[in-house]
Amino acid sequence: MIEVKNLTKRYAGVTAINDLSFEVGKGEIVGFLGPNGAGKSTTMRILSSFMPATAGTASVAGYDVFKQSLKARRHLGYLPENVPLYTDMRVDEYLHYRGSLKGIHGRKLRDRIVDVKELCNLTDVERKIIGTLSKGYRQRVGLAEAMIHEPDLLILDEPTIGLDPNQIRQVRDLIKNLGKRHTILLSTHILPEVEMTCTRVLIINKGRIEASDSPANLLAKLRSASEVTIEAQTGADNGGDQLSAIAGVKEVTLQPGEDDWKKFILRVDASSEIREEVFRMAVNRKWNLRELSRSRATLEDVFVEMTQAD
């Protein structure tokens, strides 16, 4: 659905994206991640034919976004970052206007307006002027507008920014549902959202692709895939020495605790399970144990590891 080859964009000397190549297949929901200024919005703007690239090619639904821009745009619904809307129009009026711009008319358009209003929970504000709506409603008006012509591809730039937790959940469910019929490329900073909705993650940093894989695979690959937290009174023992001797433990860090409680954070291989062994050791050495827990790395850890400047 999307094909990007060696895409580069320079603004007045600054390279926003550098030699970017990736593909998005039909039916995928791809999360586009990266720190602010990494080039996410620029890439999305090029894909939606809003600005031309400096070098390289990109195509949407088989049409080059620059040479066959009108055809490419017909297959695309795009929600820009700040959700620009005509604040002087009513919701219904706006959806009608945008629908006919995108080439649907008459009864079909009326049906679609009813559908998208229902999908995005806009029916109760259909007669309101957009300028008077709250951020959350505006966001959903933008989303409704982006999908009004049932595009093959939806490009959503931070679709959940400015929404409250309930609305975020609604939009997330909406995106999941849309994913059954549409291909979706979305950017966001809310990482749990990506883990829940996306089939694939693209991480971009300083204009380059750092990773492209399913959320599960990315987590498995991560160095700090798993952590075990232990809080114990180790008595005469130092604790750290004994724990690092356990097979599979890569690193032990000691955090100061209250009284003589010590808190150890163990980095372990994602595959190995060491909690039982820690427990036996504690019994044998007469340690008092009050916490023994394991936490999985989250996408956030992956993100931080891949994009932090080192």
Place this chain on the structure above:
Amino acid sequence: MRVFLTLLGREVRSYFYSPIAYVVLVFVLLLTGFNFSAGVSLLNRGPSEVTVLEAFFNTVLFWFGYVLIFPLITMRTFSEEFKMGTIETLMTAPVGDISVVLSKFFGAFIFYVILWIPSILYFVIFEWITSAQAARASGAYFGSYLLLLVMGAFYISVGCLASSLTRNQMIAAVISFASITLLFFTGLLSFIILNVSPVVRDLIGYFSAIEHMGEFSRGLIDSRPLVYYLSMTVLMLFITLQVFQARKWRS
């Protein structure tokens, strides 16, 4: 074509969503109303060579107000889209650049035409009440309103060009006001500098809106001003299109 009509519909309606439309409407109504009654009372004082129609279209007050209209109705055409960011949703929909530029131009033009409709009523009412002629012949009506249309088209295209240059409406208004006034005053040069050769005077006369209106309101319809205004309109719109497309590359 359908896309163009959709865009045009939105352009024309958007004038009436904003208070600017009503302010301009009231302003033009007051101006033309005052101008008309001043013209009629002037003719009341004694016999005169000019008709009501000629008096209406050839006063200082008329021209003063006339050049003010254009910055007001064109300043928002492109600037507002740039400022609000709606240009991004607009240009990522399947619409061509030409349709967008033409819809902005014709949207402003239609609003401009609406502004002048009430003034036609003045003459209808005048003739109805006084049962006297307000013009030398019906051709004079036709001529003055025809010129009003083509001249308006040209000044609106100048305004659109100014608006496509900036995201700030005030700057757009100042640019269009300055250029339209400058164009207008070029035509006045022959009134100010008296000792020029007849050739230069003729040349300036070709650009003079006042001279054009003087002729057309007498019913003298000359094709040269029509060609001049229409071709300049096309040229301005062509430049606007280039500026609008170039924006993409600069950003």
